[in-house]
Amino acid sequence: MSSVKEQYEAYPYPERDPKDEKRRLITGSPSHPLEMDQFLWNGKRDWTKPLKALVAGGGTGDGLIQLAQVLTGARRPYQITYIDLSTASRAIAEERARMRGLKNITFLTGSLLDAPELGPFDYIDCCGVLHHLPEPQAGFDALGRALAPEGGLGFMVYAPYGRSGVYPLQDAFARLLAGLPPKQRLREGRRILANLPKNHPFAQNRVVGDHKRSDAGFYDLLLHSTDRPYRVGEVVQALDHAGLRLAGFTSPALYDPSDLTGEMPLPEDPVARMSLAEELRGTIRMHTGYAVPKPRAETVADGHDLSQVPHLKGVAAAPLAREIEKRGQIKIKTEGAQVTLKLDKAIAPLVAGMNGRTPLAQLGKRAGIDPIAMAALWYPASTALLRHGLIHYSRLLC
Ligand SMILES: C[S@@+](CC[C@H](N)C(=O)[O-])C[C@H]1O[C@@H](n2cnc3c(N)ncnc32)[C@H](O)[C@@H]1O
Incomplete structure (x- = not known):
């Protein structure tokens, strides 16, 4: 082993x-x-x-x-x-x-x-x-x-x-290749994998791909002992x-x-x-x-507090703001599925101003939105963006 x-x-x-x-x-x-x-x-x-x-x-x-x-x-x-x-x-x-x-x-x-x-x-x-x-x-x-x-x-x-097909192969390789040094296990594992039927559940699994990227990836995915x-x-x-x-x-x-x-x-x-x-x-x-x-109270930011500083994740502010202004929605890909996220067009100037340093209250002020309207407008948008991990709040850069 x-x-x-x-x-x-x-x-x-x-x-x-x-x-x-x-x-x-x-x-x-x-x-x-x-x-x-x-x-x-x-x-x-x-x-x-x-x-x-x-x-x-x-x-x-x-x-x-x-x-x-x-x-x-x-x-x-x-x-x-x-x-x-x-x-x-x-x-x-x-x-x-x-x-x-x-x-x-x-x-x-x-x-x-x-x-x-x-x-x-x-x-x-x-x-x-x-x-x-x-x-x-x-x-x-x-x-x-x-x-x-x-x-x-x-x-x-x-x-x-999401790892369907992986575990039966790990089990079989563990028994078949027991006692071989790692390099030989890898060689044999690759050879046997190439012989498996095309409709094997592992071959059908499109959410795992490490074995194609590197030797270490192949080993980690299919030859792991534990x-x-x-x-x-x-x-x-x-x-x-x-x-x-x-x-x-x-x-x-x-x-x-x-x-x-x-x-x-x-x-x-x-x-x-x-x-x-x-x-x-x-x-x-x-x-x-x-x-x-366990004793800690709620620790997740939710966008209620207008002193918070928003950061977009994985998307640039300007094109995202343009998309929201034009269509009132954005399309995102998660786990292979395309999802449409409806967003109020009025948040476009807020998104455009996001630079990781400006609190929500100030973004609202610059966009000419009063604080009460701002809270009502921003919270649903924040909730939708947080659900998909597209926004984070932090004062890291302030
Ligand atoms: C799959 S790699 C992940 C490496 C890294 N955390 C990452 O996400 O890129 C697993 C790492 O955990 C280490 N590891 C496994 N068991 C461990 C243990 N009991 N204590 C410390 N490291 C361990 C291995 O040596 C290996 O480097």
Whole structure:
């Protein structure tokens, strides 16, 4: 049986070349400071206070580099600890940080199970790791214990339905290729995959593609020795056991079945609703979200408070504003489906003015909208944009 450490020493994942840091920054979820603020601190974190963070199972460094680079770019203080079992992955992450001249990072080789001894942390990133632990719950629990009372976790764990076809292949390859060194496992795995029938569920699955991108991707997807997916209810349970509460998934709309079911009555219980959405969609291959210690009050920003500063995610303000002004709606793609989002044309000047530094109240004033009308106009638009993860609130740049 090939161990997790052996895999990531042979095939650090994701495959990254530190030289690429010269030409691009990889951004994503979790662990972009704007998104963290949106879900963990009501969009109101005081970023002049140093952020003490742990990147648990940091791999080749995507989450680490994003966090450190965005905070460095915004001239905000931080102290980040990176920990991973794999020395090969750490070497790549360290080199990426060096290429960018990023400071205040401590690199450790070890297990995230030791996180409580390193903390407490204001923020923990754990992306794509917990489902690879022999006892994942011990990992959730360790991270829960390592968080400061006002802290939060950004996580990603695999989900079963969007990974259809993956697990029978992992099981078969594990038995067939047991005892072979990683390079040979990869060679044999690729050869056998090429012989599978064209209508194999894995071949039909269009939401997984890592095996086509790199050797490390193939290994991670199909040859992993320790990989268990979580249904949404299981995520909530695992967090609960660790003393944590789900703050939210980064794309809440995916977890709302009403877009699919129309007017039908749905369960009140939020987990039951999310489970229905997961089962109906069948395409969710990972759960990406944020969690907080249970005693914390609501931590997600909602756009009610006009002192908040909005940031658009993944879309430029000017073309989005033009689209809203012209059509009163925008089209977005989520999980392979095209969704039309209706928005009041009157919000176009607000969107056009969004620069990550201007609070809502001031955007309204500039657009000649009085505060009462502003609240009534903005809240529904904010709710719609938040549902699709298209907007975050944060004072990071103020
Ligand atoms: C799929 S990679 C994800 C890397 C990174 N978080 C990312 O999202 O790009 C999983 C990483 O978790 C690390 N890992 C697995 N179990 C671990 C543990 N118990 N403690 C620390 N790291 C672990 C592996 O070595 C590997 O680098």
